Amino acid sequence: MHCHDSGIKINTAPGARKIVLAGNPNVGKSVFFNALTGLYVDVSNYPGTTLEISYGMYGPDLVIDTPGVYGISSFNDEEKIARDIILSSDVIINVVDAVHMERDLFLTQQIIDTGIPVVVALNMVDESERQGREIDIDLLGDLLGVPVIPTIATKKIGIDELKANIDNARQGHIDPVLHKKLHFLHDRVGDQGEALLILEGDPVVAERHGIEPGLEREEIYLQRRARVNDIIGHVIRQTNKGARWEAILGRLMIFPLTGVPILAVFLFFMYKFIGGFIATDLVGFTEKTVMQGRYEPFIRGLVGHYIPIHTAFGKILIGDFGILTMTVTYILGLLLPLVFGFYLFLSAFEDSGYLPRIAALADRFMSGIGLNGRAVIPLILGFGCVTLAMIVTRLLGSERERRIAVFLLGLTIPCSAQMAVIAGLISKISGLYIITYGLILFTVLAVTGTLLNRLLPGESSELLIDLPPLRLPRIENVLKKTVTKSYHFLVEAIPIFAGGALLIGILQVTGLLETLQKLMQPLTVGWLGLPKEAATVFVMGFVRRDFAAAGLAGLPLTEMQIVVGLITITLFVPCIASTLIIFKERGRREAFVMWSAIMSLAFLIGGITAQAYRMLGSVKGVLWAALAVLLLAVIIGRIPKSNKKVLSGGITHGS
């Protein structure tokens, strides 16, 4: 077995083959994977990434699923992983979407050019038939030089035939000119697939062999594209083309006039389900009843038996902010249900093909704040958990975008824990104040984003996104994805939340927490115009959300004071865990600057709001002032930047 560079180490029987499933995004690979491997499937994080790779057994053979890609090279993480797994495989099952053969066959031909035996599963042949496409499957097989099996995976049609043909997988036809070049390099590197990637200028593979990457990528790609177009011209006969409801709905989703209301409806349902059912009913049960009602007394009793709760160590373990009490409750009782809910929607959006459409819809606004439409995913996730969203920013195209996204998430996006505080307080203020609060936050997002986009060196990547056909997501796939992603989040988050609890525990035991609260008082009273007890609320809100909620709710505040308090709490870095993840993702120096900037901005903007109210004398004045600032930001954003934008691996849409 040559597993050496696929990154996954698995013990298989001698003589067992490595069968790899490859294909474009949303072509139904996972259905084939499940059909081949059955129930016993392992999922592992690919080293150094957040991408999960599924693998299982088919008879004695190992089956590995790969991320959906349009080609293999080094444009992004998905591709690099797909590349390494494909290059190390013995047999490839290439799943091709019959509706999108023009696009999909590029990857097919590239895989064939690696010289690895291939069998093609031509999937969704029923759908392409409905669209009036006639495909000459025999001719397609002859032209490619590999077996082509028509399938309808969701109805289990063609699966058995595919299984029977795995043994018939063979090397396909390669362009003679390319073949000659490959042959020459093959002798040097000892592997045709790696030789191909080096010829195509893949820097990673070239470096592995200590060879200069080739300069012929574009030429080879164009030649391959021409070959694919030629094959398509021979095997497809288009009879008629009727617009179907999916196509019409897909269109409506991306044009703003209809797309924004549609998105609003989906977000409303999401809010009702996650904010209503999960955050209130389910979390009420898991957090209050199960964790605080049963688990915490149990663990306190158990540990308290050996380590008294009033000792320093006891406090850190099972005190109010204890690692075994607060952290476990927080992660299992609160975060897990919420993260699960968010991933459920995200996976359904992803599988249905809606996600890339949201990205296209949001692109204009996002490009104004130095991001592209793809960044809408972490921003939406931020409303669930900012820590989670910051991890997800890894899918963005460039370092610059990641920097902007992490900063905006830390500053402007209120996570669900903060929103619980906000919801409790917002019910006490009237409509005009709520609008003022919302507008100020949006203004902060727009202004900060615009400024970062202006001031940070470099360029963000542009959107180039394939809009796959809309499909009804399959429940089992959505659930599987949700479970996998939630699990990986837990694994990544537990040490961070535990570290946070440890830090807070130490602050409490050493009395630093109280000192901090005292130090903050002049700021809260003089600058924000809030009662001095509010300092406690800010510090505690950083530690544990319900303390902040109870804290602020108990203070006698005017409506404007509530708005100021809300703005400051929202702009705050949400919690100790998100602070730690900023450090983990951005490095010590950058994170320190970021964190300090966010905290200062929170107080600065809260204070400016309070001072503006003092000066202008009415909430309407504050509202107009915020609107003026927003307009200014829009105008600044409109002034074109002269330098060109770069594109860096932004064409996939999965996460």
Add this chain to the structure above:
Amino acid sequence: MYLNKCKRGQTVRIAFIGNSDMRVQAIRLGISEGEVIRCEGILSAGPVLVSKNNQEIAIGRGLAGQIRVELVS
């Protein structure tokens, strides 16, 4: 003419893609130089939506400004 100036319903042939990374990605998606595509409109002064056969692709506005096209019809 550049792609960001195209109008809904126009069919254009891609003449030149100014960004080399983009050129390579575009070849994979099947919208390389010489291909004929249909402009399906510009989304809220943002990305340009183009189609080819059954396939739809959204192209960021800045990027579309680097794609030179010739009007076919």
